Amino acid sequence: MKLKPPMQPSTLPNQLPAQLPVPDASALAHSQQLQKILLQRIEAAGGWMGFDTYMETALYEPGLGYYSGGATKFGPAGDFVTAPELSPLFGATLARPIADWLRASASQVLEFGAGSGALAAQLLNALGSQDCAPEQYFILELSGTLRARQQETLARVAPQWAERVRWLDALPENFDGVMLGNEVLDAMPVRLFVKHEGLIRERGVASHRGQCVFADAPADAALGAQITALETHLGGALPDGYVSEVCPAASAFIASVAACLQRGVVLLIDYGFPAREYYHPQRTQGTLMCHYRHHAHGDPFLYPGLQDITAHVDFSALAHAAHDAGLTLLGYTSQARALINAGITELAANLDRNDLATFLPAARGLQTLMAESEMGELFKMIAFGTGSTNFDTTLFNQGNRHL
Numbered sequence: 001m002k003l004k005p006p007m008q009p010s011t012l013p014n015q016l017p018a019q020l021p022v023p024d025a026s027a028l029a030h031s032q033q034l035q036k037i038l039l040q041r042i043e044a045a046g047g048w049m050g051f052d053t054y055m056e057t058a059l060y061e062p063g064l065g066y067y068s069g070g071a072t073k074f075g076p077a078g079d080f081v082t083a084p085e086l087s088p089l090f091g092a093t094l095a096r097p098i099a100d101w102l103r104a105s106a107s108q109v110l111e112f113g114a115g116s117g118a119l120a121a122q123l124l125n126a127l128g129s130q131d132c133a134p135e136q137y138f139i140l141e142l143s144g145t146l147r148a149r150q151q152e153t154l155a156r157v158a159p160q161w162a163e164r165v166r167w168l169d170a171l172p173e174n175f176d177g178v179m180l181g182n183e184v185l186d187a188m189p190v191r192l193f194v195k196h197e198g199l200i201r202e203r204g205v206a207s208h209r210g211q212c213v214f215a216d217a218p219a220d221a222a223l224g225a226q227i228t229a230l231e232t233h234l235g236g237a238l239p240d241g242y243v244s245e246v247c248p249a250a251s252a253f254i255a256s257v258a259a260c261l262q263r264g265v266v267l268l269i270d271y272g273f274p275a276r277e278y279y280h281p282q283r284t285q286g287t288l289m290c291h292y293r294h295h296a297h298g299d300p301f302l303y304p305g306l307q308d309i310t311a312h313v314d315f316s317a318l319a320h321a322a323h324d325a326g327l328t329l330l331g332y333t334s335q336a337r338a339l340i341n342a343g344i345t346e347l348a349a350n351l352d353r354n355d356l357a358t359f360l361p362a363a364r365g366l367q368t369l370m371a372e373s374e375m376g377e378l379f380k381m382i383a384f385g386t387g388s389t390n391f392d393t394t395l396f397n398q399g400n401r402h403l
Ligand SMILES: C[S@@+](CC[C@H](N)C(=O)[O-])C[C@H]1O[C@@H](n2cnc3c(N)ncnc32)[C@H](O)[C@@H]1O
Pocket: 067, 074, 082, 083, 084, 085, 112, 113, 114, 115, 116, 119, 140, 141, 142, 143, 146, 181, 182, 183, 184, 187, 188, 253
């Protein structure tokens, strides 16, 4: 992945890398409408906007953003595939620790950013079969179009539990139970920075001949202080020319979660690293990445509203913010290790091999979930608890890692 240098026009639609599919006319018109809004807002802000504002608009602008405008496509025919789309074993396995946590708290689940609703359906079915179906399953979803898709998935895949699902517009004031989110943190807006002649500059967005382009500006005090604190944590200065990102939105998110979680566990699953790996001196271009119909590339200005924009998660920063907000770290490990700890191999062994229509996709998905070269190592699970010391940590007992 390579970020474009400042002030270079982004790839124009007629200069696309050959392998990227071209959207149809109505999708292009949708994207151009969003692009117009972005350019107007850059102009109104004096010619420059932070990359976090650009990313938030491109993903969540009501009716037009990638997640809020109906363009999101999950699964093999879409832009990217997430773990619950790969195999129902993912949700069935997570239901085991979640059942334990529900027994040690109230019988309710709150899922953030439930995407297509696949994980909610898998969890409800698996918890139901353990006689532990939550009394309420809440979904907090930013996108109205995704809510509709989740309702459809639940009615089709978990009809006996669908009436227990409620959608929320905001975090509840007090929550007792289990909260979880798969690939939610990576969809939160990031601030880009560049180290230039020993100084921190913020990489934002300007307009150039009707296109959004990168443009650097002096860092404000908050960003400067955050990078200074990061360099202190890392034990040395980042090298000159270094480009990366920070995600204050993820820290603010975990602080809000902590403020409303009275008793229970929050489990977050995503791709990322601890700070020492994230900000490794050799990772000189950060982790910003775009996904468009299963093509990963580095141009966030291509087709705004039609492509996903994402960055890896700094789990050290997340753990730090959670600690400051009063949550206790229950554990942190790779997805493969956590799923093994929770018994995925046992569940896989119990699949009916004669039912090829179910067995083959589940087995294929298992390979992608677990393989070190695919999701097994890059993806991590982290959990925090509060209000009790009785939360089971089997998910992390083998292979728990330091942050
Ligand atoms: C990459 S998708 C993952 C969807 C789903 N969890 C899955 O695994 O397939 C990111 C999701 O996070 C949601 N999201 C992002 N920020 C959020 C927030 N602060 N609160 C709730 N949902 C959020 C998006 O609307 C979207 O549904």
